[in-house]
Amino acid sequence: MEKKLLKKVDLIFEKCNCLNIIDKVLQRSGDDIILDIIDSGLKGRGGAGFPTGLKWKFAKNEEADQKYIVCNADEGEPGTFKDREILDRVPEKIFAGMAVCAKAIEATKGYIYLRGEYNFLLPALNEKLTVFNQAMKDRKFEFSIEMRSGSGAYVCGEETALLESMEGKRGEPRNKPPFPVAQGYLGKPTSINNVETLVFALAIMNIGPEKFKEFGTMDSRGSKVFSISGDTPKGGIYELELGMTIEDFVNEFGDGDTKAIQVGGASGFCVPRKHFKDTIIGFEGIPTGGSMMLFNSSRSMYNVLQDYLEFFEEESCGQCTPCRVGCQQLLKGILAVKRGEKPPAYLEELKKLSQTMKIASKCGLGQSVANPFNSIVNNFREEIIY
Amino acid sequence: MTKIETFVKEQANKYGKSRKSLMPILQEIVQKERFLSEEAMIAVAKELDLSTAEVYGTASFYTFLDTVPKGENIIRVCKTIACHMKGKDEIIEAIENTLNIKLGETTSDKKFSLLQANCLGWCHKGPVMLINDKVYPEITASKAIEIVEEYSNKN
Numbered sequence: 001m002e003k004k005l006l007k008k009v010d011l012i013f014e015k016c017n018c019l020n021i022i023d024k025v026l027q028r029s030g031d032d033i034i035l036d037i038i039d040s041g042l043k044g045r046g047g048a049g050f051p052t053g054l055k056w057k058f059a060k061n062e063e064a065d066q067k068y069i070v071c072n073a074d075e076g077e078p079g080t081f082k083d084r085e086i087l088d089r090v091p092e093k094i095f096a097g098m099a100v101c102a103k104a105i106e107a108t109k110g111y112i113y114l115r116g117e118y119n120f121l122l123p124a125l126n127e128k129l130t131v132f133n134q135a136m137k138d139r140k141f142e143f144s145i146e147m148r149s150g151s152g153a154y155v156c157g158e159e160t161a162l163l164e165s166m167e168g169k170r171g172e173p174r175n176k177p178p179f180p181v182a183q184g185y186l187g188k189p190t191s192i193n194n195v196e197t198l199v200f201a202l203a204i205m206n207i208g209p210e211k212f213k214e215f216g217t218m219d220s221r222g223s224k225v226f227s228i229s230g231d232t233p234k235g236g237i238y239e240l241e242l243g244m245t246i247e248d249f250v251n252e253f254g255d256g257d258t259k260a261i262q263v264g265g266a267s268g269f270c271v272p273r274k275h276f277k278d279t280i281i282g283f284e285g286i287p288t289g290g291s292m293m294l295f296n297s298s299r300s301m302y303n304v305l306q307d308y309l310e311f312f313e314e315e316s317c318g319q320c321t322p323c324r325v326g327c328q329q330l331l332k333g334i335l336a337v338k339r340g341e342k343p344p345a346y347l348e349e350l351k352k353l354s355q356t357m358k359i360a361s362k363c364g365l366g367q368s369v370a371n372p373f374n375s376i377v378n379n380f381r382e383e384i385i386y
Numbered sequence: 387m388t389k390i391e392t393f394v395k396e397q398a399n400k401y402g403k404s405r406k407s408l409m410p411i412l413q414e415i416v417q418k419e420r421f422l423s424e425e426a427m428i429a430v431a432k433e434l435d436l437s438t439a440e441v442y443g444t445a446s447f448y449t450f451l452d453t454v455p456k457g458e459n460i461i462r463v464c465k466t467i468a469c470h471m472k473g474k475d476e477i478i479e480a481i482e483n484t485l486n487i488k489l490g491e492t493t494s495d496k497k498f499s500l501l502q503a504n505c506l507g508w509c510h511k512g513p514v515m516l517i518n519d520k521v522y523p524e525i526t527a528s529k530a531i532e533i534v535e536e537y538s539n540k541n
Contacts, residue, residue, distance in 0.1 A: 078466045078505040119519040152449035168408030170447035235510030
């Protein structure tokens with residue numbers, strides 16, 4: 001498998017003249033822009049990893065009197081804080097990335113859905129948006145962006161729940177299909193993209209797809225902003241080339257005593273030390289929305305799992321039974337095993353339940369609880385039981 | 387017209403009287419009153435021509451749209467794993483002792499409510515807390531007490 005060495009990159013936070021790039025993009029056709037994005041291999045940076053160019057193509061191909069672009073800034077995955085940093089440091093690049101998408105899919109209206117926990121960013125963002133919207137007007141490009149706020153619901157990061165919330169409803173995910181690109185906000189074709197994805201789309205317009213493809217591997221093109229936390233002397237935000245092994249990553253960011261790393265936040269996978277060498281960070285190995293949380297030998301993986309399950313139990317929207325009841329039972333189950341009220345073999349039953357949740361839950365929340373559950377229980381069984 | 391009805395009317399005029407304005411209007415009310423009273427929700431339902439059940443049903447979904455009275459300042463301490471590992475329990479204990487309330491409660495002078503929140507997005511700088519919209523990363527127990535006292539001295 002293609003591997004890369006750990007390398008720091010600077011595409012996201014590097015200064016650039018956004019309006020110059022927009023001016024160039026406005027000269028191009030939507031199809032032409034989309035071809036570049038498809039060619040670049042850019043995949044969504046929110047976690048799910050859907051090819052961005054395809055998403056835009058689907059939205060463009062829809063016939064509608066109104067289309068929307070929504071920037072998903074509802075960053076709630078535990079361990080992830082890269083979007084906050086991007087929103088804080090280079091908001092103009094996000095706006096410009098949305099303008100690129102708007103031109104490509106022929107949308108005239110954009111929204112940024114910001115999680116309520118980041119409301120302190122609102123005054124600065126609104127101020128900069130006024131300038132940006134005026135700049136679009138001056139260019140006679142019919143496109144403007146408005147802010148929308150969340151109110152503390154993790155599930156609203158799921159794209160259809162986010163749309164429900166924007167429409168003034170409970171943030172309960174919709175059935176898919178229809179996908180948002182066909183029927184999104186107010187039933188109109190809508191492209192929903194993560195903050196970082198939009199900034200990469202702008203970068204691709206700036207440097208071209210060929211240059212972008214020089215970073216990363218076949219399956220994981222480009223770089224990625226990582227949010228690094230936990231037992232590390234160097235916590236923070238780093239943009240790194242995709243395709244490195246976890247071993248390389250831990251050598252750089254670990255504290256010398258790393259026993260496990262949770263890749264992709266609470267809904268991601270726990271990788272124990274014995275697999276550091278053969279696990280690649282990227283779509284061919286373990287994909288991530290950017291969260292990398294390191295645990296050293298002083299940590300109990302039981303506590304980590306309990307913390308995650310409490311999180312999911314609280315944040316499950318309760319709409320579908322597998323997720324609502326499943327999250328409750330997994331949490332109750334590990335507590336019972338820990339207390340000795342259930343035999344260790346009960347963990348096998350719980351693993352089956354998590355598989356059922358994976359198949360039967362309506363959205364990514366319930367479907368992904370099995371990821372941390374199985375990866376922690378399988379690799380740290382002893383710590384869960386005793 | 388009561389004060390809250392007038393406020394709701396102003397917001398409905400500002401954001402528009404359609405369903406999609408519901409969240410921004412509820413958020414404005416919470417910003418001002420710290421919670422959604424029955425009176426406020428009935429006023430919103432009237433303005434947007436929705437049933438009160440729809441308004442309550444939506445509000446009750448969201449953690450930040452409280453439907454029970456809260457203090458003037460809402461303290462939310464992050465409880466998710468990274469902050470947990472970095473000692474959020476000590477922060478909560480220190481604030482509990484300073485304000486003489488337990489987690490989830492509101493002080494008798496209605497000045498503070500102490501709550502926990504899921505990941506606030508500052509994992510590399512935990513423990514962290516929000517007071518209303520303002521964020522305080524990398525706090526210690528003594529720092530947290532200092533900050534809370536500052537709010538307490540502001541009238």
